């Protein structure tokens with residue numbers, strides 16, 4: 678549980694972080710809350726030559742509403758969203774989901790940007806961003822580019838962020854007064870999701886449904902969405918939640934149990950949304 682040796686460098690600005698990364702090369706990694714990267718280093722699953730600390734950059738901490746969207750700095754911590762009146766009002770699904778991440782210590786250190794770039798399919802925020810149709814703004818040596826959440830998660834722990842890019846912002850269309858549901862099944866109150874389901878009613882009245890821990894990436898449950906759009910009942914639609922999913926088998930549950938859970942939890946999350954959340 679002791680990481681390999683590494684250099685520690687603290688960036689004073691985004692520009693400084695980019696310069697440090699260019700200087701340190703491929704083997705250096707950005708450090709945000711450290712709640713995914715440091716455990717990986719302790720297990721020797723990662724051995725970066727240097728950590729470039731971006732956790733104190735004010736440029737990554739903004740939280741604003743403009744043009745019908747919320748602009749969330751990638752360095753915002755879970756608790757910043759959990760207790761933000763703006764997020765609670767405009768994106769209640771996101772506020773509810775971050776309140777279930779780990780324990781208060783994890784929520785006080787972990788960042789939404791770190792969760793997204795780490796790309797763990799068992800993480801809550803990535804699936805919620807799929808349901809919310811978020812856009813991720815990355816800054817690299819060639820400037821800024823925007824990637825829809827739908828195209829960002831490529832495989833297990835693999836995302837579209839290049840090693841020299843910093844995720845600077847997450848843009849999410851505001852959805853006040855729209856129905857939502859979020860259900861997370863776990864054995865103990867602070868565990869990661871064995872399976873989770875997020876439901877968000879969009880401005881056009883259709884519902885987006887996304888799944889946590891049901892494959893190598895977070896997933897949209899398209900078959901459920903199509904069944905709902907086609908007029909199916911909640912139970913009929915939820916029965917489609919395992920369609921196309923390839924969940925893992927691990928110490929918490931086997932794949933068959935997760936397929937079952939996805940259907941049960943989808944029904945609960947849809948019922949929660951239907952009940953006026």
Ligand SMILES: Cc1cc2nc3c(=O)[nH]c(=O)nc-3n(C[C@H](O)[C@H](O)[C@H](O)COP(=O)(O)OP(=O)(O)OC[C@H]3O[C@@H](n4cnc5c(N)ncnc54)[C@H](O)[C@@H]3O)c2cc1C
Pocket residue numbers: 706707708709710711712713714715716731751752777778779780783786787788789790791792794795799800801802838842843844845867868869870
């Ligand atoms: C005990 C415990 C329980 C947890 N429970 C949950 C849970 O229930 N649900 C859940 O979703 N998560 C859970 N987590 C994970 C937690 O949410 C992490 O904080 C999160 O996954 C990573 O965010 P971080 O800021 O700590 O990132 P870090 O660990 O600092 O970084 C993670 C990766 O992202 C990169 N990175 C970070 N920020 C940026 C950026 N802005 N631009 C480019 N690259 C960047 C880093 O280089 C690294 O590769 C838990 C963690 C612990 C330790």
